[in-house]
Amino acid sequence: MRRRANLRALLPALLLLTGAAPPSPAFDLVALGVNGGIEEPTSAYHITARGARSGVMCDAGTLAAGIDQAQRRGGYPRAASRQEVMASISAYLITHAHLDHVAGLVLASPNDTKKDIMALAPVNQALADHYFNWSAWPNMGDRGAAPRLARYHYRDLEPGGPPTLIAGTAISVTAYRLSHAGSPSTAFLLQSGSDALLCLGDTGPDAVEGSTHLNDLWRAVAPLVQQGRLRGILIEASYPDPVPDNQLYGHLTPSWLGKELQALRGMVGNDARMKALPILVTHIKPSEAPPSNRETVSRQLHDLGFFNFIIMEQGRPYAL
Template sequence: MSVLSEDKESANAGAHGRKPAIQVVCLGSGGGPCEDNVTGFLLRSIATEWARNSLLAVDAGSHLAPITRILEEHFPLTYNGKPKASEAPEATVLKSGPFAGLKFPDRSARANAMHLLRSYISAYLITHPHLDHLAGFAINTAAFHATSRPKTVAALPNTVEAMKRHIFNDVIWPNLTDEDGGVGFVTFQRLKEGGDAMVGEGEGRGYIDVCDGLGVRAFKVSHGVCTKSPPAHQHRGSGAGITDASPTYNTSAQAFALESSASSTHRSLSTSHHFHTAHQSPHAMPLDGACVVDSTAFFIRDDQTSRELLFFGDVEPDTLSLSPRNQIVWTEAARKIANGLLGAILIECSYDDSQADAFLFGHMNPRHLITELQNLAALAEEAKIHRQMEEKGAKKRKRSAPANGLLLPEHDRKRSRSMSQVDAVRSGPLSPKSSSTPRRCETGIGVNLGEDMPLRGIQVIIIHVKDTLKDGPHVSENILSQLKDYEARLQEQGQGLGCEFIIARSGESYWV
């Protein structure tokens, strides 16, 4: 067995020196228009140590091609030699790169990429059925014929239905699924929105296993509006501002929902018993018959350590949405931050701030992303204060909150950031021509510096950047610069977030 080594080694370290639990490999980081670099990631629990079927693909707009490209750094693209019949190919263990430690049996990048696809990737977690998130997967299904079991597609039911109806329909692509008389290369795992209340316990309650070592909970988020209103097209999203009459998640998932508080000062950390309670943006009233495109945010949890990351599909800011749903996700994320469980957020920022709101098309740019993160920061501070108060021994207060919920105590206290001001942040984003700092949340406890920053230790990994294909700096450089500028201004005002902004790049690894 041979070992390949390079001077460039993987930065195998978690955020802030913490031992990592999850490896994230970026296959595609863009949102188009080039088809060779669109959203696609591989995740694994480090505890599985490269066991077979231990890799989870999260979206697969670009998939097998970038895996091959990464392996070309270690192997020739093709191998034309003919080994003797008595000789088995010598296995190679990589010492660097995203697949360091993995044993490859073949001599070419192409053959080893196919080996990884067939033997190690067991499931595909799909956020929504747009082509830039599943085109690679659909085309790569031609390679699934030699696998020992079907590949699993895990997604919310609306995404599964769209893939069945519009992709694997024997018109656009052969029906290679195991449903409706298909070939059987692909099987579907329909996730319950918010998680399954009957699965797991404690912090793992509701998480559904999709891959060895990794469990997920799925939340719907909004990604713009349909260009045609029902019934002009097959329904592909949620009605604006309307609670689903028949929620796809287990009805007992209300055990996860944060209980509504009578006090308006507690409303930011509470939702109704259903995750789809309408929360209208102040300036975005629903149009009659408007259809909001659904996407998904996934909390992905390492079984061994309980560490988590949050992965967003395409998503728009709540301030512009006809069906704002990010606050629900942020509320859950805030509790995980307070408990030291959440290490990274992968979220899109498709455009820089030169893109006007009218032309965001259900996406983010820096001014809106920073406002969303301010909302998360405010919620995280609330959750941390709540946790500190519990640890200080308010034992007389009997709590009936579910294991996966957060019930605030009914008492008067100073808030670190008033949610009425957070609502003000959400009520109106910056003008695209404005260079002023986004509206901020005030604090009643002084300057927020260093270790006190609410998102300290969180990696915010930017994905789905849309390439302008113009000369000059890449748009991702503008996005990163603008995000850092906003953070610098917030820190000057004692309102720093404390997170680390990273632009995802194909071929890189991130450790959570």
């Protein structure tokens, strides 16, 4: 029932305004962790091309516990053990090396299978230097402090480079730079056949970060939106409004997210396509007192109008 209800919630976003039937899903996504900041479950998204058995993780702040929760909530329709799900992950795409995006990967590594960690070069270097270094944790990678156990092979991605095929999957990936309070972060454009899915790590707005990274990303993906080929955008809204710009610490609020999406809308020039695009909101930081930040962010996004915002929930499957 939950899966059917979730699919019904997404159908309006997938309807083309020509009256045609919604396109068949191109990707399956299971949210293993959706929160930002101090409280589990933190960012982790298991993505496969539709019908495929092997896929990728976009970030891995939560892993084993997230798989268990997804199994309880129907995120994995076929009965599978945690180890079988882990084995179906062909690679980790790590947006940046902050702990809430990599803790699950580090903790699960002794029981994991061999696979790639794909990231920008400074992100992979941070993993080797600060986590898999025989001080914080055994070196499960193939670079850095000896002995190198080589459970993981680091693959450095060139920002804006040609699509890189992810071994064992039907998915290729292109990495784009983001700015997160001056530290490197990443957006991953996943492509399967003619379809694409965009997963952003933590990011501040260009105007606050003093960068053009989001503007450059929007220009890269606008043609995919125009053609109806981009199946969704995973993007953060960490804090509810209002937050002073000097206290964003490299994050977005609903108002800043709305401004950035308006910039993309202007580049797309097709409101029907833009309105149909699912905007899957991630990384909301927990609050200590009611109303919850999730409730407040959800209401503030709803008040923006136009865009099809979906607040992601742990353990839920999403067909995109």
